[in-house]
Structures are given as C-alpha cells and as structure tokens.
Amino acid sequence: MIPLSWYMSLAAILFAIGVCGFLTRRNLIMMFLSIELMLNAVNLNMVALSHYLDSMRGQVFTFFIITVAAAEAAIGLGIAITLYRSRKTIHVDEVNQLKG
Amino acid sequence: MFTYLFFLYCAVMIIGTGLLAITMRNPVHSVLMVLILFFHMAGLYLILGAEFLAAVQIIVYAGAILVLYLFVLFLVSLRDEVKMDRFVTSAWLGRIISAGLAVSMIAMLPTFVLGEKGHWPMAAVIKATHTKALGTEMYTTYILPFEIAGLILLIAVIGGLVLAKHDSPTPIKKS
Numbered sequence: 001m002i003p004l005s006w007y008m009s010l011a012a013i014l015f016a017i018g019v020c021g022f023l024t025r026r027n028l029i030m031m032f033l034s035i036e037l038m039l040n041a042v043n044l045n046m047v048a049l050s051h052y053l054d055s056m057r058g059q060v061f062t063f064f065i066i067t068v069a070a071a072e073a074a075i076g077l078g079i080a081i082t083l084y085r086s087r088k089t090i091h092v093d094e095v096n097q098l099k100g
Numbered sequence: 101m102f103t104y105l106f107f108l109y110c111a112v113m114i115i116g117t118g119l120l121a122i123t124m125r126n127p128v129h130s131v132l133m134v135l136i137l138f139f140h141m142a143g144l145y146l147i148l149g150a151e152f153l154a155a156v157q158i159i160v161y162a163g164a165i166l167v168l169y170l171f172v173l174f175l176v177s178l179r180d181e182v183k184m185d186r187f188v189t190s191a192w193l194g195r196i197i198s199a200g201l202a203v204s205m206i207a208m209l210p211t212f213v214l215g216e217k218g219h220w221p222m223a224a225v226i227k228a229t230h231t232k233a234l235g236t237e238m239y240t241t242y243i244l245p246f247e248i249a250g251l252i253l254l255i256a257v258i259g260g261l262v263l264a265k266h267d268s269p270t271p272i273k274k275s
Binding site for chain 1: 194219250
C-alpha cells in the first residue's frame, strides 16, 4: 500500500508546477492549460483521499471538478478567441489598456 | 512492489511532462505534453481503484478539453509565437513563488490528520463495481449538486457560443 503522503506530495508538486506556468507564461492559452494542471493536482488529491478514507465523496467531487474544468475551458477559450479577434494578440502583457 | 514501481513511473512522468509543458516554446507541444500527463494521471486513478474516473479522465480531459485547446491554438496565429519570448519579464518572481508554495505545502504534510472513515471500503466498491458505487452515491446523496453541475455546463456552452460569435464587423485595431 503506497503511503498517502506520496500522493499528496505529488499533487503539491503538480499544483506548484501549474502555479509556475500560470505566473510565468505570456500566452493566455498556456495560462489556461496551467489552470488545468492545478485542477488535476486537486483531483489527484481528492481521489487519493477518497481511497484512503473509504469514502466516495472525493470521487464525486472529482467528477464535478471535471465538469467545471470543461465549462472553464469553454468560457476561457471563448474569451481567448474574442481577445485575439479584437486585439490581434493573446499575450497577457500586451493587453494593458487599463494601465494608466 | 509492482504498484510502487508503477506509482514512481507515473509520478516521474507527471512531473517531467508538467515541467516540459510549462517551458516548451511551441504551445502545441505543450498541449501534447499535457496529454501524456493526463494519461499517467488516469494510470494513478487506476491504482487508486477509481476505474470510472480514469475512463472519464481520458474521455473528457484528453479527448474533449485538450482537443478544444488544440482547435483554439490553431485558430490564433502561431507563426510568430515560436520566435517570441515565451515568459513574462517578471518570470523569476513567479518561479520563486511557486517553489516556495511547493516547499511549504510539502512541509505542512506531516501535520495532516485523516478525517473519519466513510461507508465505502475498497471491498464494497469492488463488490458493487466502481461505476455503480459512484453512480449510487451521485444520484442519491449528491443529486442537487449534480443538477447544478449540468446547469453550469449548459450556461458555459451558451456563454462560449455567445463569446465566440462574430458580431463586430470592424475589429478594434491595436493601438
């Protein structure tokens, strides 16, 4: 039986990788992809905890997180297309209209 | 023993492909790296005894969401993307923050205490099959969140359609 802390460490590292990608990439689509990495880290944590707690709750919540991730991808990529259509760029540091 | 080896293989592949995904120059290569990551995540779900979630991970994440990402990547221009700088100017700050986050989260791990046990031990899940166990729980205890999730998905699809609809004939030029 693999210790639970291994799964949680892996999830923590994957979450940090997602945060790093979100904070460092310029491309808006890559930032959304980093959010997917973070959501996957949370999913892994939930499934591992559900397995070690003999409970189905974590897996049900993982199912809902996958649903919300699909919704987030649809909305976020719609925003990316709209941004590219109006500004001809998807680099977040070039979208600085609100900067005084 | 085999489970340990499989876990270590999946962990190494997940961390490696995750790091490659956030550093690669070409966004299409990054999406393909994330595809490999999702497959190994499904492998971890399998050794945790969640077969239905492993299938959903491959079908929904790898099959639907990543294909959506690929389509949008192809819709926006990629030609000059591979020649440009791919990190923001303050990228070192983000790296420091995420490294600190990882270190603090792993350092906090020994203080973690498991909560009370639930009603679905592994033997009961195997006896009822995983899909039936998950479905029973989802359609009885969690029926209201399930309906709300369906509503969220519907609103997201409508929102995506409205956002991507071409309505302004003259796009605003970049100043």
